[in-house]
Amino acid sequence: MTPLIDYHRDQELALIGLANAPVNALGHALRQALAEACSTAANDPHVRAIVLYGLDLPFSAGADISEFGSPLTWQTPSLPDLLPELAQIDKPLVAAIDGVALGGGLELALVCSHRVAVTSARLGLPEVTLGVIPGAGGTQRLPRLIGVEAALDMMLGGQPISAQRGHELGLIDCLVEQRHALLESACGFARQLLADQSPARRHRPAPAQAPSADFFQAQQAQLTARKPGQLAPQMVLDAVRAACELNLSEGLAYEQALFRKALQSPQALALRHQFFAKNEALKIPGIDRSTPLRPINRVAVVGAGTMGGGIAMNFVNAGIAVTLLELSPQALDRGLAQIRKNYESSRQRGKITEAQLEQRMALLHGTLDYADLADADLVIEAVFENLEVKQQVFRTLDEVCKPGAILASNTSTLDVDQIAAVTRRPQDVVGLHFFSPANVMRLLEVVRGAATAADVLATTLNIAKRIDKLPVVSGVCFGFIGNRMLEPYAREAHRLVLEGATPAQVDGVLTGIGLAMGVFAMYDLAGIDIGYQVRQARSEYIAHDPSYFRLADELCSLGRHGQKSGRGFYRYEGRERLDDPEVVEIAERLAAELGIERRSISDQEIHDRCLFMLINEGLQLLDEGIALRSGDVDLVWTNGYGFPAWRGGPLHYAEHLGLNAVLAGIEHYREALGAYGQMWLQSAPLLERLVARQHTLIAQR
Ligand code: T1G
Numbered sequence: 030m031t032p033l034i035d036y037h038r039d040q041e042l043a044l045i046g047l048a049n050a051p052v053n054a055l056g057h058a059l060r061q062a063l064a065e066a067c068s069t070a071a072n073d074p075h076v077r078a079i080v081l082y083g084l085d086l087p088f089s090a091g092a093d094i095s096e097f098g099s100p101l102t103w104q105t106p107s108l109p110d111l112l113p114e115l116a117q118i119d120k121p122l123v124a125a126i127d128g129v130a131l132g133g134g135l136e137l138a139l140v141c142s143h144r145v146a147v148t149s150a151r152l153g154l155p156e157v158t159l160g161v162i163p164g165a166g167g168t169q170r171l172p173r174l175i176g177v178e179a180a181l182d183m184m185l186g187g188q189p190i191s192a193q194r195g196h197e198l199g200l201i202d203c204l205v206e207q208r209h210a211l212l213e214s215a216c217g218f219a220r221q222l223l224a225d226q227s228p229a230r231r232h233r234p235a236p237a238q239a240p241s242a243d244f245f246q247a248q249q250a251q252l253t254a255r256k257p258g259q260l261a262p263q264m265v266l267d268a269v270r271a272a273c274e275l276n277l278s279e280g281l282a283y284e285q286a287l288f289r290k291a292l293q294s295p296q297a298l299a300l301r302h303q304f305f306a307k308n309e310a311l312k313i314p315g316i317d318r319s320t321p322l323r324p325i326n327r328v329a330v331v332g333a334g335t336m337g338g339g340i341a342m343n344f345v346n347a348g349i350a351v352t353l354l355e356l357s358p359q360a361l362d363r364g365l366a367q368i369r370k371n372y373e374s375s376r377q378r379g380k381i382t383e384a385q386l387e388q389r390m391a392l393l394h395g396t397l398d399y400a401d402l403a404d405a406d407l408v409i410e411a412v413f414e415n416l417e418v419k420q421q422v423f424r425t426l427d428e429v430c431k432p433g434a435i436l437a438s439n440t441s442t443l444d445v446d447q448i449a450a451v452t453r454r455p456q457d458v459v460g461l462h463f464f465s466p467a468n469v470m471r472l473l474e475v476v477r478g479a480a481t482a483a484d485v486l487a488t489t490l491n492i493a494k495r496i497d498k499l500p501v502v503s504g505v506c507f508g509f510i511g512n513r514m515l516e517p518y519a520r521e522a523h524r525l526v527l528e529g530a531t532p533a534q535v536d537g538v539l540t541g542i543g544l545a546m547g548v549f550a551m552y553d554l555a556g557i558d559i560g561y562q563v564r565q566a567r568s569e570y571i572a573h574d575p576s577y578f579r580l581a582d583e584l585c586s587l588g589r590h591g592q593k594s595g596r597g598f599y600r601y602e603g604r605e606r607l608d609d610p611e612v613v614e615i616a617e618r619l620a621a622e623l624g625i626e627r628r629s630i631s632d633q634e635i636h637d638r639c640l641f642m643l644i645n646e647g648l649q650l651l652d653e654g655i656a657l658r659s660g661d662v663d664l665v666w667t668n669g670y671g672f673p674a675w676r677g678g679p680l681h682y683a684e685h686l687g688l689n690a691v692l693a694g695i696e697h698y699r700e701a702l703g704a705y706g707q708m709w710l711q712s713a714p715l716l717e718r719l720v721a722r723q724h725t726l727i728a729q730r
Contacts, residue, residue: 034062035084036069041077041223042216043070046084053086055108055133056093057101064106064114071118078219079118081141082125082212088150091132094159097292097301108133108165109285116140119229121222125215126150126201127208131189136165139174142229143222145203145215146192152200153189157261159304160297160675164288168268169280173233175200177269178240181248184265234277237269245270258543259675260296264288295685299677303667306660306678310501311490313657320487323433325495329354329405331422333364333395336439337411339467342368343496345392346468352394352401361395368393371468399429407492409461411439414562419443420451427452435485437461442508442563445478455480459489462509463498464669465555472669473498474509501665504655507567510665513650514679518643520709522548523578525638526612527620530630532598533608538635545671548639549598550606552581553591557598561585574708576623580616587615637694638710644683644691645713648727652715659727680727688727692720 035046045066049059070079083089096102106114115122115137124130124138126146131153138144138152146152154163154171162168163184171180175198183190195201205214239245248266256262264287271283291297329352330341341351355361372386381389394401402408408430410422419438426436436458438448449458460476473493477486486502493500503509508516522535526549536547552560564571564578571577584590584597591597592604600609620627643666650656656665663678676682683691692712699710719727 032062033059034066036066038073038076039216041075042219043073043076043079044212044216045070045079045081047082047089048084048086050086052090052129053083053088053134054090054093054095055137056096057104059093060106060108060111064111067115067118067122071120076120077223078121078123080123080125080212080215080219081137082215083127087128087134088124088126088130089134089137090129091134091136091155092165094301094304097159097161098298102292108136109281109288112136112140112165113281116230121219121227121229123215123219123222125211126152126192127211129153129189132156132163132167133165136163136167136170139166139170142231143202143218144195144200145205145211145218146195146201147205147208147211148192149208150192151189152192152195153187154184155187155189157185157265158187158300160261160294160300161291162261162264162268162284162288164284164292166281166284168265168284169272169277170233171200172237172269172272173235173277176240177237177244177273180237181266181269184269185252185262236274236276236280237272239270239273245273260294261291261675264291296675299675299681299685302660302677302681303663303674306658306664307499309658309660310499310664311494313486313490313502315483316487316490321484322491323406323435323484323488325349325406325435325488325492327352327405327407329402329408330411331402331408331426332411333361333367334411335367336463336465336467337409338364338368338371339465339469340409340411340439340463341393342371342389342468343463343498345389347496348392349495350392350394352396352405354396354399354402356397358397361397365393365395399425402426403429403431405430405434407435407437407488409437409439411463414440414443416443416447416566419448423448423458424451427454433457435459435488437489439463439467440476442512442566444507445476445505446480449478449480456482457485459485460503460505460509461489462503462511464511470669471497471499472511472665473500474511474665474669475500475502476505476509477502478505499664499668501661502657503661504653506650506653506655510647510650510656510662511669513655514643514646514662514666515670517646517709518639519548519552520577521638521642522635523580524576524705525630525635526580526616527576527623527625527627528630529620529627530635531608531613534630534632535635535639538632539639541632542636542640543673543676545673551671553597553599553601553606556591556593557581557585558590574705576619576625576705579619579623580612583615583619584612634698638698640679640682641691641694641698642710643679645695645716647680648683648715648719649713651727652713684726688716688725689720692716 033049047053070076122141124141124144129151130138135152154167156163179198192201196204203218205211268284272280328344330337331354333353333355341353344351375381376386438460445460449455459481462474464470464472475489490500532549536549539547589596595601600607647662656662659680662680666672667674667678695712699706
């Protein structure tokens with residue numbers, strides 16, 4: 030096994046190279062090796078300064094997340110114990126940072142006396158994204174070094190900053206342009222410290238300074254409003270407030286207590302589940318690192334509407350040329366103008382420069398002629414959601430596109446196999462379901478058709494990462510993973526309003542557990558007419574239930590399409606959403622027509638019926654093999670439908686509630702709701718099997 034530390038002397042310098050592939054996660058073995066190396070250097074009289082760096086690896090991605098929940102996190106030397114020891118070394122200790130210094134990796138750099146970084150390096154304390162807080166001194170040392178406000182921003186946002194920004198803040202002492210020159214520059218920096226007889230340590234035991242007397246009060250108000258119920262952000266604020274009230278050693282002890290509490294919280298477990306699910310989602314049976322990838326250098330998009338334009342932007346943003354095809358000059362001009370408008374908006378917000386805007390627009394080539402798609406490596410169809418229309422597009426693509434081109438449909442519900450079947454190359458056809466707005470939402474459902482070739486799937490997963498999307502593979506069924514689960518979840522919500530709840534009550538329960546948006550607010554945003562059209566294509570599936578989405582259909586027929594028509598399930602004054610008593614009156618009328626007896630509905634019933642049926646459908650998807658693993662299902666809902674990541678996703682949430690409780694709830698409402706219950710509230714066989722076997726985790730299936 031290669032040593033985890035490369036230690037060698039360069040005259041009066043000790044060079045300590047971290048070598049724990051792939052990201053220098055500070056697991057127990059590396060911590061042990063690092064402690065020994067630093068002790069050797071500290072006690073060697075010939076060593077006058079120390080340089081710490083990643084040996085052909087990123088500096089460090091922080092604590093080893095895979096150790097969390099195991100005793101290894103605390104096995105001596107734990108990070109909270111090791112770092113203060115390094116801080117005591119009375120010799121200049123220079124961190125040479127390439128790649129990333131994240132979490133415990135940045136905390137390691139913080140106990141160094143100085144930090145040298147490559148300009149492309151990224152620095153951050155992303156612990157809140159894992160439901161914890163920096164637990165090795167970050168909440169106490171960073172505010173003392175760069176100021177409370179900047180430090181709090183980094184920790185609450187969890188997003189890394191550039192080395193350039195770090196230099197502006199005083200976090201980085203010296204920037205290096207070229208990666209290959211980093212170690213030499215860091216050694217030169219250390220030698221200069223020695224020549225200048227700079228003090229080895231830059232201790233800051235005194236408390237940090239709060240920016241103003243009411244700073245924390247204002248921050249608390251913001252946090253309560255923006256992140257209700259979330260444990261880690263609150264603890265970050267508490268720890269940073271302590272950094273302004275306590276001396277360093279007291280602050281470190283306070284941070285430690287909070288960290289231990291956060292680490293064992295259900296929210297931390299949920300967010301770790303989300304972290305590992307992202308990597309698991311890329312592991313697909315039949316595909317591995319040896320699967321060849323098709324080169325993707327030229328992309329074409331058919332349809333320059335909202336979705337087509339947004340899809341094109343993803344590729345252009347990644348520097349990939351896009352040919353955008355429309356049927357009429359007016360539609361094409363409208364589509365290109367909308368893309369330019371989107372970029373103008375980003376430029377005005379300082380997200381991109383004028384030069385970048387023009388560079389990106391220059392990568393876009395509009396055309397009315399399918400012949401211009403002949404040399405595209407990947408073509409994505411984004412036309413009207415109608416099977417015949419899409420099939421006609423694919424017949425044409427089959428004629429004009431070169432052999433080996435990947436032909437993808439952005440369909441959100443239609444059968445990819447039926448689209449592939451009209452071509453002579455079904456093995457080259459795949460579904461790429463982008464979520465609106467396509468240039469913003471990271472989730473990408475990659476729909477694997479019966480004939481989709483392994484290299485086509487591997488290539489689409491690779492291109493998804495290139496355009497910074499989060500790909501999740503789905504099999505072919507109505508609605509794939511996300512929209513398939515949305516159907517029963519929303520069906521229960523609609524039925525509950527007929528039975529006596531109000532849209533606001535239902536939405537309030539759902540946002541109350543952390544969903545970004547309730548069902549009815551979401552339908553008003555997406556357009557009630559869109560859902561109506563999708564339902565018309567499946568009338569045979571729902572004919573037996575006259576109450577099925579009946580309120581939505583009625584609102585649609587009244588021209589109440591949602592936000593875009595000023596009225597839907599709510600009334601809108603500008604962007605303000607207001608309850609509309611008329612909707613309740615319509616629900617009352619429909620309930621009478623349908624013979625539905627109205628009653629007072631409890632929040633618990635709303636929670637159970639909407640969420641248990643969401644969970645039930647997710648389990649059914651696993652059982653059918655449409656979704657490969659529960660983490661995939663959870664990723665779809667936390668990244669495409671606003672399910673709170675700190676609850677892990679619908680299926681992780683089910684494990685938290687108890688699979689037996691979910692099953693009991695479904696069985697209870699199946700009986701309590703009479704004919705309607707028998708019609709719709711059937712428990713998934715997988716749920717029944719898991720409960721029968723007393724399994725508490727779905728992965729045990
Ligand atoms: N621990 C364990 N494994 C990790 C890891 C980590 N910190 N970071 C990455 N990996 C694994 C990952 O699972 C994958 O494994 C492989 O490395 C490549 O990752 C005390 C408590 C560093 C930006 O949150 O953000 O420090 O799937 O595919 O796209 O205060 O990984 O190949 O088997 O993501 O180039 C805080 C998390 C920890 C950083 C690289 N640190 N990592 O992205 O590669 S908590 C983080 C990342 C902490 C202290 C606290 C990214 C990356 P596999 P990858 P990448």
